[in-house]
Amino acid sequence: MRMPFLPDLLPASSGEEITRGFLQELVNILFTYICKSSQRSSKTQGELTLCLHQLIFCLTLTDAFPGHPRFFNQLSSGLDVIGTAAEWLISTANTNMFTYEVSPVFILMEEVLLRKMQSIVGWSSGEGDGIFCPGGTISNLYSILVARYHFYPEVKTRGMGVLPQLGIFTSEHSHYSVKKSAAVLGLGTENVVVVKCDERWVRKMIPAELESSIVTAQEKGLVPFYVNATAGTTVYGAFDPLDAIADICHRHSLWMHVDAAWGGGLLMSDRHRMKLQGIERAWSVTWNPHKMMGVPLQCSAILVKKRGLLRQCNELGAEYLFQADKHYDVSYDTGDKSIQCGRHVDAFKLWLMWKAKGSQGFGAQVDKCLENAEYLYDQLQRRTGFELVYKNKPEHSNVCFWYTPPSLRGLPLGPDRDTRLHQVAPQIKGRMMEKGSVLIGYQPLGAKVNFFRCVFSNPATQQEDIDFLLDEIIRLGHDL
Amino acid sequence: MRMPFLPDLLPASSGEEITRGFLQELVNILFTYICKSSQRSSKTQGELTLCLHQLIFCLTLTDAFPGHPRFFNQLSSGLDVIGTAAEWLISTANTNMFTYEVSPVFILMEEVLLRKMQSIVGWSSGEGDGIFCPGGTISNLYSILVARYHFYPEVKTRGMGVLPQLGIFTSEHSHYSVKKSAAVLGLGTENVVVVKCDERWVRKMIPAELESSIVTAQEKGLVPFYVNATAGTTVYGAFDPLDAIADICHRHSLWMHVDAAWGGGLLMSDRHRMKLQGIERAWSVTWNPHKMMGVPLQCSAILVKKRGLLRQCNELGAEYLFQADKHYDVSYDTGDKSIQCGRHVDAFKLWLMWKAKGSQGFGAQVDKCLENAEYLYDQLQRRTGFELVYKNKPEHSNVCFWYTPPSLRGLPLGPDRDTRLHQVAPQIKGRMMEKGSVLIGYQPLGAKVNFFRCVFSNPATQQEDIDFLLDEIIRLGHDL
Incomplete structure (x- = not known):
């Protein structure tokens, strides 16, 4: 070999x-x-x-x-030729983001992009900081890390031992990275208070539930400091009511983070950006261009409103990298803002795609994906054997549904039917993987048995692909 | 545009x-x-x-x-054509490591590599676990995270509040990521006890100092649980005495981690691997193939001896990714071992380079870099105006030295000369960057004023490049 x-x-x-x-x-x-x-x-x-x-x-x-127009399995899909070209260039340059001296151009591009993203979020030009990092989970981890440091700067040197028992609030449909980060940061998953969503209608966090959770937690001795609102939940694609949550955070002096890893892309669309109304009031925002904007993996940004906080929280000033007597403006040595040391150049892919498509191009891409979701939503209501998990029109490009094979259609609702329906999606997916015709995810959620979740983030997907998906589910599942 | x-x-x-x-x-x-x-x-x-x-x-x-044969600025340099080709392929495939269903081949390759690296470290076939992650700092963070969980599994759910004040031990020449991780994980940088090194000779952690630090820390109420030994320090390239440290860890029942981010490459060389004698006794190891083995950025592995611990520590079992009723062996869904959710495919670059070069090829590459270091070490002793920071023959490829311009040579040793010598390296580096002929790092360390640190990790570097470096320093610095 x-x-x-x-x-x-x-x-x-x-x-x-x-x-x-x-x-x-x-x-x-x-x-x-x-x-x-x-x-x-x-x-x-x-x-x-x-x-x-x-x-x-x-x-x-x-x-x-993942580049296939019929790959609906994950929030990131599609294969953007410009983004791929940028990645080829980055890997050939094989440089590192820790200091300006080794990556002057890439560092400046990162700064330009962060400023651009901050202004799209709606922060004023005097505020805003941020960094690109390896994925949305790490971005969310940064937000909790920085929030903790903001309220308790002594934690950096003295550790959690000198702090009260802190509490975090996030909705039941938020991403698991909030709990994962709480475990990593030493806060503990039990101290992540899960706030109820409106299950009947919109799957959004209920503001009144947030407020009562905060009060209850305080009564139990927890000290609330951080609220995560989700803009685009993983399974349903729901947007939490950001303005109402911001009011509550303001009232209780809590850090408001918006996890817009999945929903951030909608900020690029004039038609859909109102779904994130209130994001400008967040103290930090996670936004993954590698999801809805089609940038090759990985490209995720954590944006922090208060300038300088990221650096203060994370800097250790290692002299072998960050010498103060360098012959240039060392404020460009952004490496000490990071919890990494070496850091891959993720910003350039987004930069080149932005140059190529412009903001309008990204907006059109987002609109296209959401039109596909609406088309699927319409089709599901017209066809026999399909049932929506959630009756409302999708806000994002997630569409969740069951397929009920003919043999189950006559059964009365109840545990027996549920047990059988629960096995349908995995069996169909197993057959799909064998055949390789289409790829789609499924999961159970709460009391709901396994259902399909279709997500659109590949602008190459057409209505004919959606028709194909539904036909294929019937072909592979009608005998179950 | x-x-x-x-x-x-x-x-x-x-x-x-x-x-x-x-x-x-x-x-x-x-x-x-x-x-x-x-x-x-x-x-x-x-x-x-x-x-x-x-x-x-x-x-x-x-x-x-960084691919230039005269780029000596960082621990990662060189441009490997096979590695670059692999990265082009990965970015074209644009897939994600979280589940077997989307990356079956890459996941299996990662497993094969981790096993291979574990066996090279010297662990028996019944033990060993690990994951690739974005850089050595994150790898070191994993080691502390997993160690904390091993001793105090309740930390995952309940947080640091229910734990005693924990103490970490690492040498004064270890990488700053140990302190950075302590800050992130909520342990606090003050609870990182810095152990003295033998400053006169080998720059290695002094085992007796480690033991007395442990006892002193206990007396002060800290609960020691983790020792980081460095195999290849960042500035001097020194190897801590792993066997002696392992004895102490065993005696006190502490987790022994070896940060071999930089030194791990030497395991590939028959001539140099004895410098890591005792690494097989570590409970976890950081090893960055993107440094000494020339894999394109990023490629870093955290290896954990105890199987299953990584998963127990980090898993949250999100149902939308990690369904237990999938139609394949879900133990291959390695994503829940990670603190990331989406994860870039880093393993394939190393896999393809290993296929191409074989272990022997990597060994020859390492030997070449260390020969270059020895050549520089010899030259520095022969030439006028140069002084080694550290008299012993280098153990790794780091060589640290001062250049003293003629105007300083007559000055008596003391603060005045120190102040002037301190400015020499930055000025020469400024001129180098302007001219673009060669790139080398410098830093002060402890009481020592700014000195050059030359590191060899690019097998393309030849002796003529080293001669050129020294000639160039004289050309750019003789008038200072």
Whole structure:
């Protein structure tokens, strides 16, 4: 399996020709992959055969095609050619975000993007800070970390032992990263108070429930300090009422974070950005351009309203990196704002895509995905055998539904039918994976048995793909 | 700046041709960059002009060339063509590591690599767990997180409030990520006890100092639970005495972590791996293949000896990702071991490079870098005006030294000379950056004024580059 040519590749002297041949062969393969993953006739899990003949090397990868127009499995999908090109460039530059001296241009691009995103959130030009980091969970972790430091700066040196028992508030439909971060940061998952949502209608956090949870927690000896509002929940795509939550946070002097990892993309759309009304009142915001905006993985930003806080919270001033006597403005050495040391260049992908598409392009992409969701919502109501988990028109691109095979349709509602219906989605998904025609997620939630969750974030998806999905579910599930 | 061609790129129908043209143009540019960065006649900071003429788009990036054979600024340098090719492939696949269903092959590759690395560390086949994560700081954070959970599993749900005041031990030359993690995890930087090193000779943690620090900390009411030993310190490249530290950890029932982010690469070399003697006794190990092994950024692993602990510590079992009724063995859904949710595919770069070079190839690369360090060490002793910070032969590829310009050579040792010598390295570095001929880091440390730190991790560096570095320092600094 050793590649005999290896010593001849660059940086070997006169290695140009063989290196060019190697990369050219690779690019031909990748190009074929890109074409294949965008074709509807391909499977949603595909083979990528990496046969570099010239170099006596062959490998077949079998993985999902998140770029396929019929991949509805995850919040991030699609394959953006400009974003992919940017990632190729980043990996070739192979540099690191910790100091301005090694990445001056990338650092400045990150600053420009953060400012742009802050202004879209609605913060004034005098406020706002932030950093790109590896995923929305880490972004949410940053928000709690910074909030804790804001109220209790002594925690950095003295630890949680000198603090009261802190309490965090988040809705039952929020992402699990809030609890995960509470575990990591030493706050404890039990001290994450789960606030009820309006289950009958909108799946949004109920403001009155938040307020009463805060009061109850205080009575039990918890000290509330942080509220997470979700803009675009993972399963239902619901938007918490940000203005009402901001009022409560203001009244109780709590840090308000908005987890807009999934919903942040809607800020780019004139038609949909009102769903995030009130986000400008947040003290911090998580926004993942790698989800709704189609940037290649990973690209997530944590935005913090109060300038300087990120640095104060995280800086340790290691002298081997952050010398104060450097021959440039060291405020550009943004590495000490980070909980990482080395940091991958994630900002450039977003920067190049923004240059290419413009804000309008992103807006159009978002509109397209939400139109697809509405189309699916309409179809589900027209077709036999499908039932919406949630009757209202979707706010985001998530659409949740059951498929009931003919054999179950006559059964009375009750535990027996539930048990059988619970097995339908996994069985259909198993058949889908075997066939590779389409990929969609499912899960149970609360008392609800397994249902399908379709999410649209790939602008390449067309109505015909949605028709195909429903036809395919019937084809694969009608005999169950 | 909008690109007018954009709507014609894939996934647009019949977008193949224009997409191929776009990618081909990009690859030509990247290939030119790769050639340029490997040429000694290029600058160490370079321009990458991204002019996609066909597409009416032009951009000039000016950043450091970490791939340049005369880039000695950071622990990660070099540009490995196989690693870069792997990264191009990963970004084209654009998949995510959270579940087996979307990344079956990449998940299996990660498992294979983790097992391989565990066996190289010296753990038996019945033990060992781990995960790839975004950088050594996060890996070290994992080690403390898991250690805390091991001793106090209730911390996950109840938080630090119910725990005693915990103490961490690490040497004064260890990486700042230990303190950073202590701040993030809510332990507090003050509860990181800094253990003295042998300053006269080897810059290694003094085992007797560790033991007395543990006893003193206990007397002050701290509960010791975790010791970090460093295999390859950031500035000096020293290796802590792992066996002696393991004895102490065993005696006091403490978690022993080895931060081999920088030194782990030496395990690949038959000649140098004895420097990590005792690492097999560690309970966890950080090892960054993106440093000494030349894998493109980022590629870092945290290895944990006790199987299952990572998952128990971090799992929350979100049902929308980790359904137990999936139609495959869900133990391959490794995402819940992670503190991230989405996770970039970092393992494949290392996998492909390992296939290409073999263990021997990595070993030869490490040997080459250490030979370069020895050559520099010899030259520094022969040449006038240079002084080693540390007289012993380097153990790793770090070499630290002062350059004393002629005007300072007659001065008596003392504060006046120190003040002037302190300014020499920053001034020379400023001139280097302006000229772009070579890039090297500097820092003060303790009572020592600014000195140069040269690190070799790029196997393309030759002795002529080292001669050039010293000549250039004299050229740029002799008039100071």
